[in-house]
Amino acid sequence: MRNLFIYLLAGLASFTARAQGTQFIQSLSDQGFENVASVSRGKNLFITYENNLYRFEAKGLANILMQLSEIDLSGYELIHFLLRSKDIPMAVGSVSVEDLRAFNSGLMDRYALAAKMQFSIQVDKIEAYFKEAERLNSSFYKIDIPVGVRLDYLLGDFNDGLQTRTYVNSRVLSTFGQGAEFEFDFLNIVQNDIPGRAISSPVTMKVTQSARFGQNTFLSASLGYLPQGKFGILARFRNYLAEERFYLELIYGINRTGYLDENWIVQNNRNSDAVYQAIFNYRWNKYDTDLKLTYGTFFLNDLGYKFEIQRQFNEVYFSLFYSRTDLKSAGSFNSEEDALIGFSLTVPFGQSKFFKPGRIRARTEDQFYLLYRYSGFSYSGIDINYGNDIFSDIREFYPEVLRKGLMKHLKP
Amino acid sequence: MKYILPCCLFVLGILNLKAQSLEGTNGLFKIPSAYVAPDGNSYLGASFYPKGKYELYNNGDRFTGMPTFITLSLYDRIEFMFRYTHQLGQEVNPQTQYFPDRMFTLRYNALKEGRNNPAITIGLHDVSEALGGTTATPWFLATYLVASKTLKTKTLSIAPTVGYAYDLIEANRNQVFNGLFAGVELTYSQLPYITLVGEYDSESFNIALKTTVLGHLHFAVGLLDMRALSGFFTYRFNLSNR
Numbered sequence: 184m185r186n187l188f189i190y191l192l193a194g195l196a197s198f199t200a201r202a203q204g205t206q207f208i209q210s211l212s213d214q215g216f217e218n219v220a221s222v223s224r225g226k227n228l229f230i231t232y233e234n235n236l237y238r239f240e241a242k243g244l245a246n247i248l249m250q251l252s253e254i255d256l257s258g259y260e261l262i263h264f265l266l267r268s269k270d271i272p273m274a275v276g277s278v279s280v281e282d283l284r285a286f287n288s289g290l291m292d293r294y295a296l297a298a299k300m301q302f303s304i305q306v307d308k309i310e311a312y313f314k315e316a317e318r319l320n321s322s323f324y325k326i327d328i329p330v331g332v333r334l335d336y337l338l339g340d341f342n343d344g345l346q347t348r349t350y351v352n353s354r355v356l357s358t359f360g361q362g363a364e365f366e367f368d369f370l371n372i373v374q375n376d377i378p379g380r381a382i383s384s385p386v387t388m389k390v391t392q393s394a395r396f397g398q399n400t401f402l403s404a405s406l407g408y409l410p411q412g413k414f415g416i417l418a419r420f421r422n423y424l425a426e427e428r429f430y431l432e433l434i435y436g437i438n439r440t441g442y443l444d445e446n447w448i449v450q451n452n453r454n455s456d457a458v459y460q461a462i463f464n465y466r467w468n469k470y471d472t473d474l475k476l477t478y479g480t481f482f483l484n485d486l487g488y489k490f491e492i493q494r495q496f497n498e499v500y501f502s503l504f505y506s507r508t509d510l511k512s513a514g515s516f517n518s519e520e521d522a523l524i525g526f527s528l529t530v531p532f533g534q535s536k537f538f539k540p541g542r543i544r545a546r547t548e549d550q551f552y553l554l555y556r557y558s559g560f561s562y563s564g565i566d567i568n569y570g571n572d573i574f575s576d577i578r579e580f581y582p583e584v585l586r587k588g589l590m591k592h593l594k595p
Numbered sequence: 596m597k598y599i600l601p602c603c604l605f606v607l608g609i610l611n612l613k614a615q616s617l618e619g620t621n622g623l624f625k626i627p628s629a630y631v632a633p634d635g636n637s638y639l640g641a642s643f644y645p646k647g648k649y650e651l652y653n654n655g656d657r658f659t660g661m662p663t664f665i666t667l668s669l670y671d672r673i674e675f676m677f678r679y680t681h682q683l684g685q686e687v688n689p690q691t692q693y694f695p696d697r698m699f700t701l702r703y704n705a706l707k708e709g710r711n712n713p714a715i716t717i718g719l720h721d722v723s724e725a726l727g728g729t730t731a732t733p734w735f736l737a738t739y740l741v742a743s744k745t746l747k748t749k750t751l752s753i754a755p756t757v758g759y760a761y762d763l764i765e766a767n768r769n770q771v772f773n774g775l776f777a778g779v780e781l782t783y784s785q786l787p788y789i790t791l792v793g794e795y796d797s798e799s800f801n802i803a804l805k806t807t808v809l810g811h812l813h814f815a816v817g818l819l820d821m822r823a824l825s826g827f828f829t830y831r832f833n834l835s836n837r
Contacts, residue, residue: 344687344694470634470670494669496635496834501667503675524699526677555677557697 204228207254211247212319215539218270220316226258229312231265231272233322238535238549239498240266240579241588244276248296248593252287256280265309266580270322270361271395271573272306273580286595293593300589302582304399304426325540327356331532331548333370337377348381349374352548356571362393362403366571368410382445386410393573399423403572410568411482413438414449417458417567419574427581432462434479434567456484458567468583471495482565485510485521489564495578497588498550500529506564521563525556549576614805614813615829617642618771619664619676620700620718623778624803624817624825625771625796628756629714629743631704632668635835639665640813642827648819649682650734658682667834674702698735713744718758720771737772738763752782760797773797780805792817 208221211232218233234243244264251262262283264276278300285291291299335348355367368387375381389407396402404418415438423430436458441451460479467474473493480486487508494501507522533547569575578584615638616622621630632638641663649660662680669675680696687693698721708714720737741758756779760772778794778801792803792815803817803826816826 338694338697341687341689341692341694472670499834501669501834526675557699 204254204256204259207251208319210250215320216243216247217320217322217540218267219319220313222312222316223259224312226260227263228256228259228261229263229265229309231267231309231313231316233267233270235322235327235540236537238531238533238537239588239592240576241497241585242535242592244585245589245592245594248278248283248286248589252283256283263309265306265313266585268576268580269358269364269393269573271393272310273395273577274302274304274582274585275306275309276582276585277301286593289595293595294590296593297586297589300586302585304423304580304582306395307397322358322540324359324542325357326543327354327540328543328545329354329356329548330545332551334553335377343376346377347374348372348377354387354548354571362391362395362573364391364393364571365389366391368570384445385443385447386412387570388443389570391570391572395573401573401577403569403574405570405572408443409436409438410570412440412442412451414441414452415439417569419569419572421574427583428466428468430462430464430466432460432464434458434460434462436567456480458484460567466581468581471581471584471587473578481506481508481563482567483510483562485563487564489566495584497584497591498531500527502527502529504564508563510561510563521561523557523561523563525554527552527554529553614807614815614831615640615664615666615827617644617662617815617825617827618700618720619662619666619678620674620702620720621666623756623780623794624792624801624805624815625819626756626758626776626778626794627702627716627718627720627739627741627772628754629704629716629741629758630708631672631674631702631714631716632831633835634668634671635833636668636831637666637834638813638829638831640827640829643825645819645823645825648823648825649680658685666829672704674700674704676700676702696734708744713742715740715742735771739772739776741776750784752780752784754780754782756780756794771796 204221208219212219215236216232217235220231222229234240237243237246259280262278262280265272266274282291282296282299286296330353333350333352337346340346350370351373352368352370357365359365366387366389367385370386371383372381387408387410389405389409391403391405393403400422402420404416406416408414409417415436417436419432419434421430421432438456438458439452440454441449444450458480460477462475462477464473464475475491477489485508487506489504489506491502491504503526505524510521529550529552532549532551537546538544616627617625619640620627621632622628641661644660646659647656650656660680661683662678664676664678666674666676678698685691685693700720701722702716702718704714704716706712706715718739718741721735737760739758739760741756743754743756745752745754757777759775774797776795776797778792781791788807790805792805794801799820801817801819802821803815805815807813811831813829819825
C-alpha cells in the first residue's frame, strides 16, 4: 500500500512536470520564438525553436535556459535544444536538469554551466523526432523590415581627403517555406560627396532557396537581382567536416551586369559572366578564428586568390586579408596582377532584442560593416556579396560560439 | 577616511595596465616594448608630435603630427595596429600633393615573459608595401626585435626594455627606431596608477609620465629630446569574454 502511494506520487510529479513542459513551449511561442515544438522520449525533453527575437543566437538560448531553470522538470534528466534558422535545423545543445537546478540555486556559475553543456551541428537524429510534432508560431509569411546604415568612403583624393557617402538602407525579408526567402533591399542616399553615379534605388530583389542535407551539407541558390548590380543566379554548396572545424565551399553563378535606376528600369545590361569560387576554411575554435583561402573569380570576374584571417568575438568580427588577382583576366582592364591588403570590422548595430515577430515588423539591421582596402583605387579582389541566405549568420550556430555566447549572456 | 584611499584608487585605476605609446603600439613613451596585451584588448587613441618630430613627404619640420590609431591584440601574441596620421595645418589639395599617412603595424610576441626570461617581440612597423599594398608609403618603416622584463620589489616595479631596429626591408626614410633603443618604466607601489618613463629612442632621450584612469583611459605626457612637449591618450576596451 505504501509503495503504491509512492508510485502514485511519482507519477503525479512526472505528469505535473510534463504539463509544465507543455506550458513552457506555449510561453516561448507567446514571447515571439517561432517554429516551436517539443517532444518527450523517456527522460529526455526535446525542444526546437527559431529565434528571430534576439539579434544574437546565444542570447536567445541564454534567455530560454534561464526561464527553464525556474520550472519544475522533475520528470526529465536531459533537455535538448534544436536551433533553427529559416526553419532549417542548424545546431543542437543539451543540458542536464541537475545542472540547470544547480545554476538556478547559485551552486553553479554561468561559465561552468556553459562549459558542461554539449553542442553539435549534427542535427539529423534529433530533427527526426520532430517530424510529427505540432509547431507553434510559424515563421512563414511574415515580413521583416530591417533598417540600417551603410557607409562608402574614399581616401586619398587630393581635392578632398575624405569623401563619404552615407546610405540608410531598408530591406524587406520574408520566409515563405523551409529555407525559402524573399529579399528586397533599397538604398537611400542621405549624404554624398563622392563624385560619380549615385542614385537612391533598389539594389537587391531576389528569392533564395536554402536547404540542408545529411552529413552537414548545405546548399543555397539565389535568383533575381543580386547585390552588386548582378542579374542572374548564384548557388553555394558547403560541406562541414569535424563539426565546424573545416568546410569546403563551392560557388557558381551566371549573371549579367546592370542596375535598376530610380525608375526601376534595367540599365547597363551587359556581359554575361560565369562566377566561380572554391573556399577552404579552417576554424580555430579556441579563439573563434577562421582561416580562409578563396580561389576563383571575384566581383569584377578577376581571377585570383584571397587569404583571410577572421577573429570572432561573439558579435564582433575583425578580419585581415591579402588578395592577389589578375584584373586583366576580367577582360576590361589593362592592368596586370594586383595585390592588396586590408581589414574589415563588423560590429553589432541597433537593438539586441527586437519586437515580437508579427505580420509586419520593423527592426534595426543586425550589423554595421566597415571595410578598409589599403589601395582603394584598385578593383582587385573585391568579395562577392551573396545577400541574405542560410550562410549569413551560420557562425552564430557554431558550438563554441554558442558556448562562449552563453558565458556572456547567462545571468543567474 | 578609510574609504578615501580605496575610492581614489578606484577612480584612478588600481591596475596600471601596460599601455600604448606615441606610435600606437604597446610601448613606453615613443619606443615599443615587448609586451602584447591579452587577447581581445583593443585601444583607440591619438598622440601628438611637435614640429620637427614628425615628417612626411619631405615637408620639413613645419607641421605637427597627430597620429590616430586603433590597436587590437589577438591570441595573446599578436598586435595589429592601423594608424591614420594628420599633419596639423597642412592642407590636402593638388598643390600640396599632401595626403594623411596610413600605415599598418604587426607585432608578434615570440617569447612570453617568464620568471627568468624577458618577453621578446618582433615588430614590423609600417609594413604595407612589403605585404602588397600597391600605393603604400612606408615612411615609418622599421623592423625590430625588442625585449622587456618587469622586476618587482616591495616598493618599486622596474620594467626595462631594450631593442634593436634594423633594415630588413628598405625604407624611404628612417624616422623611427634606427639602431639601438632602450628605456625603463618605474612604478612606485604606493602610486600604482602613475608610471615614470625614461628612454632612448635611437636618436634622442625622452622622459614621460603615464597614468591610467578607471582602468580604461591611459594618458601620457612627456618631453621628446628632453625639450619638445608631446603626449597621447588611449581608451582600452575588451572584445573577448575573458
